[in-house]
Amino acid sequence: MQYTRRAFAALAAALSSSFAVAQSYPDKPIRMVVTFPPGGSADAVVRMIVPRLNDKLGQQVVVDNRPGAGGNIGLAIVAKAPPDGYTLGVGAAGALSANSSLYAQMPFDVQKDFKPVTMLAAIPFVLIGHPSVPAKTQQELVAYAKANPGKLSIAHGGNGTAMHLSAALFSQMADVKFVEVPYKGSGPAALDVLAGTVPLAVVDLPAALQHIRAGKLVAYAVTSPQRLPQLPDVPTASEAGLSGYDSTGWFGVVAPAGTPAAIVNKLNAEITAALNDEAIKTSMRNLGVEPAPSKPEAFDAYIRSENTKWARVIRQAGIKIDQ
The missing domain is CATH 3.40.190.150 (Bordetella uptake gene, domain 1)
Known part of the structure; x- marks a missing residue:
């Protein structure tokens, strides 16, 4: 006691x-x-x-x-x-x-x-592509990448950044091979996709949103578990075929x-x-x-x-x- x-x-x-x-x-x-x-x-x-x-x-x-x-x-x-x-x-x-x-x-x-x-x-990040890429959906992109391993390059915001890891996780879960191209931030990466210098990129939303809305960039998927209110028609990567993807x-x-x-x-x-x-x-x-x-x-x-x-x-x- x-x-x-x-x-x-x-x-x-x-x-x-x-x-x-x-x-x-x-x-x-x-x-x-x-x-x-x-x-x-x-x-x-x-x-x-x-x-x-x-x-x-x-x-x-x-x-x-x-x-x-x-x-x-x-x-x-x-x-x-x-x-x-x-x-x-x-x-x-x-x-x-x-x-x-x-x-x-x-x-x-x-x-x-x-x-x-x-x-x-x-x-949240978004996987974007130049309109010249012969794929308009994530499923088509994965199929094309598998049929053409190493042909597509993917830009990201820099080595070790969350965008880099997002691209790596996508490649692993989709079992595809991209040539990775590091940039110093989302802005330069998105601009080079816009110019057609590099076909794909994982970037943050502000860097790509206006260009997606203008139809100048293809938005394949967002990396978050839920869709984004700014892009309600763009599926999550998980919805588009990579079940459980979250970056x-x-x-x-x-x-x-x-x-x-x-x-x-x-x-x-x-x-x-x-x-x-x-x-x-x-x-x-x-x-x-x-x-x-x-x-x-x-x-x-x-x-x-x-x-x-x-x-x-x-x-x-x-x-x-x-x-």
């Missing part, structure tokens, strides 16, 4: 301390390390929610852009920061899932060095491991509320990204599943990034 009373007393003290931490946090500015340069989708989304966070938290959230090494540079800063809630990181699918299989050495361990806070957004880019907020749960939960509540704001949701969708708030536990489980999934794809494709 005495042990039970002591246990309850200890639990009560811990809960009281946690509540006190949450009540006092934050009492100084918060640094948000964004692992992308200014102007990109992730940076734009963070800057959309920052004014609301400033208001609700009562402290300024300062955006610190630290791009490079596929997101590893910025997240390494977060991994080494004190676990007090005053340094947060915004990382993407690469740095938080694929990079551990792409890079021979990593400056952090995703599973050990971070506490997931929430996913921010999902970024969605994403980015989210993490804190250093050891950050008190009370602080993580408070941040989660405020960021989630911002992402659910109708004006912010509309602005995000206009960028071609889908709001994707989640609980910390769900985001943690998703990161783990993505690590397993992409490790398998990367190993099979033999993809490596030189440092």
